Amino acid sequence: MSEGKLSGRVAIITGGGGGFGKGIAETFLKQGAKVIIADFVEDVGQKTASELKCEFVRADVTKKADWEKILKFADEKFGKIDTVVNNAGTTYRNKPTNDVTDEDFDKVFSVNVKSIYYSANVIVPYLQKKGNGGSFVTIASTAGLRPRGGLTWYNASKAAVINATKSMAVEYASEKIRFNNVCPVVGLNTGLSDLFLGKPENEAKFMATVPMGRGSTPADVGNACAFLASEESSFLTGIDIPVDGGRCV
Ligand SMILES: NC(=O)c1ccc[n+]([C@@H]2O[C@H](COP(=O)([O-])OP(=O)(O)OC[C@H]3O[C@@H](n4cnc5c(N)ncnc54)[C@H](O)[C@@H]3O)[C@@H](O)[C@H]2O)c1
Structure with missing residues (x-):
């Protein structure tokens, strides 16, 4: 598709094999982006990429060599990177x-x-060499903005990346390399939702704390990411978008 707010843009989406990542990939493709899914589960990532008609690289995001593999793939295939989700x-x-x-x-x-x-x-060094800016979008969580007990070190990991995003936003602003966070409230049936809720019987109680009364969907998260990857958000950097039906208010 050539129309859309991400027309011609190249996006890497980590963990794109399922859950929010697959929804983000679908939204980006709908908006005209060229998408590379990077996931460490080969069969799932490959299946999703074939279904959505996009690219796939097997990569473990905790390994620097795998990030170098993603970069090489994107550069050889498309000659540029615009967004990393x-x-x-x-x-x-x-x-x-x-x-x-x-x-x-x-x-x-x-x-x-x-x-x-x-x-x-x-x-970042690749984007600096190209000189055309770029957009990093990190899927953090409402847990990093408004933590609750029971998930202390998960919450702290998301707060850490929310902070790192802001530091880098300032550091690279003059080069038009933007860094922003999307902070979803607990998802409706994505892979991790059950672990966050702890027990199935906690679901109704938790949803009652969300003013709009439901969890977030892959499409909700994908739409926020597409905005942050697009020209429409070109003056926004270092921000957090809660995708949470009012939960963090
Ligand atoms: N599900 C929720 O309720 C919720 C709420 C807020 C934020 N989040 C955040 O959203 C993101 C996605 O969550 P989800 O529920 O869609 O998860 P999920 O488990 O459904 O999907 C995660 C994907 O990431 C891949 N992955 C995991 N570790 C990886 C690694 N080391 N290298 C490469 N790929 C890896 C998995 O294979 C999987 O395809 C996470 O960062 C999570 O913390 C989730």
Whole structure:
């Protein structure tokens, strides 16, 4: 499709194999973007890419060499990158903070935080060399803006990337490399939703705390990301968009 607010733009979407990432990829394609899904589950990522008719690179976002592989693929295939959506993320099941293990802690900080460090480390120098700016969109969470008990170190990982986004937004603003966050409230049936809620019986209670009465959908998240990747948001950097039906008010 050549029409649309992302017409001709090249976007990398991490964790695009399923959940929010797949919805973001669908929205970007609808808006005319060329999409590269980067996911560490080969069969799922490949299947989604074939279904949506976009590109796929097997990559673990916690590994610098894999970010270099993504960059090489994008450059060879399209000769440029306009947007990186850092969506791949993980959590442990909602539980008392003192039951969190070293493995739980290391996993959330590696997948949710170190991946953002590598994305900037590898992609920013490429964008600087090209000189045409760019847009990084990180899928953080309402958990990083308005934390609640039971997910302390997941919440802290999202707060860390919200802060890093703002630092980099200021640092690279003069080069028109923008950094923004999309902060969804708990999703309706995406991969991690069940872990956030802890137990199925918590769902109704949680949804009652969302003024608009429901969780977020991949399309809700995709639309916010498409805006931040588009020319319409060209003067916006360092911001957080809660996609949360009023939850954070
Ligand atoms: N689901 C929610 O309720 C919710 C709410 C707020 C924010 N978020 C955030 O949204 C993002 C997506 O969540 P989701 O529920 O769609 O998750 P999901 O589990 O449905 O999908 C995540 C995708 O990321 C991939 N992935 C995981 N680790 C990876 C790695 N190391 N390298 C490459 N790919 C990897 C998985 O294979 C999967 O395809 C996460 O960052 C999550 O923290 C989710």
